[in-house]
Amino acid sequence: xxxxxxxxxxxxxxxxxxxxxxxxxxxLEEVGQPYDVRLLSFKAMKEPAHLAIQPFGQIPTYEEGxxxxxxxxxxxxxxxxxxxxxxxxxxxxxxxxxxxxFAALNTVEPPIFDRALCKILxxxxxxxxxxxxxxxxxxxxxxxRLSVRLGDAEWLDGAFSAGDLLMVTVLLRLxxxxxxxxxxxxAAYVARAEARPAYKRAFDAQLAVFTAVPAG
Amino acid sequence: xxxxxxxxxxxxxxxxxxxxxxxxxxxLEEVGQPYDVRLLSFKAMKEPAHLAIQPFGQIPTYEEGxxxxxxxxxxxxxxxxxxxxxxxxxxxxxxxxxxxxFAALNTVEPPIFDRALCKILxxxxxxxxxxxxxxxxxxxxxxxRLSVRLGDAEWLDGAFSAGDLLMVTVLLRLxxxxxxxxxxxxAAYVARAEARPAYKRAFDAQLAVFTAVPAG
Numbered sequence: 001x002x003x004x005x006x007x008x009x010x011x012x013x014x015x016x017x018x019x020x021x022x023x024x025x026x027x028l029e030e031v032g033q034p035y036d037v038r039l040l041s042f043k044a045m046k047e048p049a050h051l052a053i054q055p056f057g058q059i060p061t062y063e064e065g066x067x068x069x070x071x072x073x074x075x076x077x078x079x080x081x082x083x084x085x086x087x088x089x090x091x092x093x094x095x096x097x098x099x100x101x102f103a104a105l106n107t108v109e110p111p112i113f114d115r116a117l118c119k120i121l122x123x124x125x126x127x128x129x130x131x132x133x134x135x136x137x138x139x140x141x142x143x144x145r146l147s148v149r150l151g152d153a154e155w156l157d158g159a160f161s162a163g164d165l166l167m168v169t170v171l172l173r174l175x176x177x178x179x180x181x182x183x184x185x186x187a188a189y190v191a192r193a194e195a196r197p198a199y200k201r202a203f204d205a206q207l208a209v210f211t212a213v214p215a216g
Numbered sequence: 217x218x219x220x221x222x223x224x225x226x227x228x229x230x231x232x233x234x235x236x237x238x239x240x241x242x243x244l245e246e247v248g249q250p251y252d253v254r255l256l257s258f259k260a261m262k263e264p265a266h267l268a269i270q271p272f273g274q275i276p277t278y279e280e281g282x283x284x285x286x287x288x289x290x291x292x293x294x295x296x297x298x299x300x301x302x303x304x305x306x307x308x309x310x311x312x313x314x315x316x317x318f319a320a321l322n323t324v325e326p327p328i329f330d331r332a333l334c335k336i337l338x339x340x341x342x343x344x345x346x347x348x349x350x351x352x353x354x355x356x357x358x359x360x361r362l363s364v365r366l367g368d369a370e371w372l373d374g375a376f377s378a379g380d381l382l383m384v385t386v387l388l389r390l391x392x393x394x395x396x397x398x399x400x401x402x403a404a405y406v407a408r409a410e411a412r413p414a415y416k417r418a419f420d421a422q423l424a425v426f427t428a429v430p431a432g
Contacts (some may be wrong), residue, residue, distance in 0.1 A: 055362065064305070067308045071315045071323070074314050102287035
């Protein structure tokens with residue numbers, strides 16, 4: 001059965017890979033699972049039909065037969081559990097890959113996402129400059145540890161996994177800044193991931209949503 | 217084999233249930249799995265021996281034979297996958313419970329944790345009051361949606377699950393404020409969870425670490 005995911009009809013980044021449906025698209029491409037997309041306006045995201053499957057009124061969601069899921073991390077894990085290619089077979093290696101999924105979303109993403117929000121929503125606040133520096137220090141603190149752990153390895157723990165997939169989507173939000181380039185092995189790690197054919201297919205599919213819709 | 221977890225030797229909240237080892241203790245108590253605890257000073261958390269199993273220098277970790285895991289969410293999921301009691305048997309219900317785990321840590325926790333940090337780190341800043349109100353508005357936005365979804369139900373989706381466990385540990389950080397009480401069904405939800413014998417055992421075990429160590 002072909003799953004259906006939801007995505008922004010008008011993405012804040014104009015389809016450049018930062019909206020969270022990208023994670024789900026990429027995971028589906030990695031495992032070779034076709035999918036349908038239902039686009040939602042910001043208004044539709046807050047209406048009862050969508051809130052019934054996404055209690056917080058966000059995207060993406062994932063619907064497959066009787067199953068309706070929300071939270072990009074949970075959706076990626078669901079896909080990774082049901083198809084080969086995103087989690088190792090060995091039980092311990094699998095648990096560690098899942099730990100990297102949580103680390104990406106709970107330890108590395110918060111200051112990176114806060115920085116992005118701060119730059120949009122707090123630019124005119126009295127605390128803006130100081131808070132931005134504080135967040136960038138927090139980001140560097142995380143990236144320093146991540147860079148040491150990655151070292152010269154290609155991926156975080158053995159073969160490419162759902163942990164790498166989520167970590168890269170988190171780090172990609174820093175591409176417009178200079179912060180990522182302060183850690184050359186992390187910048188190379190992100191570039192390696194972006195070069196994966198599945199990533200490119202997902203990116204192109206997300207971008208096509210925007211380029212196919214008249215700008216407004 | 218008895219797993220070993222790590223926890224703060226000197227907890228910032230003095231063992232009142234807010235440190236993230238509480239999640240792991242509670243999960244282990246729910247499934248009836250005994251465990252050992254290794255206490256770490258803030259200095260030891262940043263040393264190579266700990267960084268080898270927790271790349272970001274945090275607690276908790278989970279060691280069991282050859283397996284070393286980090287990230288409280290991943291550890292709770294690992295426990296829930298290996299023991300009965302924290303995830304439903306039905307595959308779709310199980311996937312939804314995992315979605316609530318991610319929702320707790322990725323959607324509900326960030327503004328709640330930011331508020332706690334703000335109250336500690338930004339109290340003497342000129343923008344403190346304004347920023348606190350801003351964060352509390354973000355928290356109310358999440359809690360409003362969560363309250364609507366929970367409605368009159370006992371737990372978020374059927375029987376008590378690892379999703380409820382993580383959500384309650386996130387909401388507990390609001391207990392010292394009045395915010396949680398603005399949503400009576402959420403306050404009652406947290407109280408129901410705190411009344412669980414497994415929660416009480418975990419809370420008492422965490423508190424005993426602090427009360428057994430001379431204050432300093």
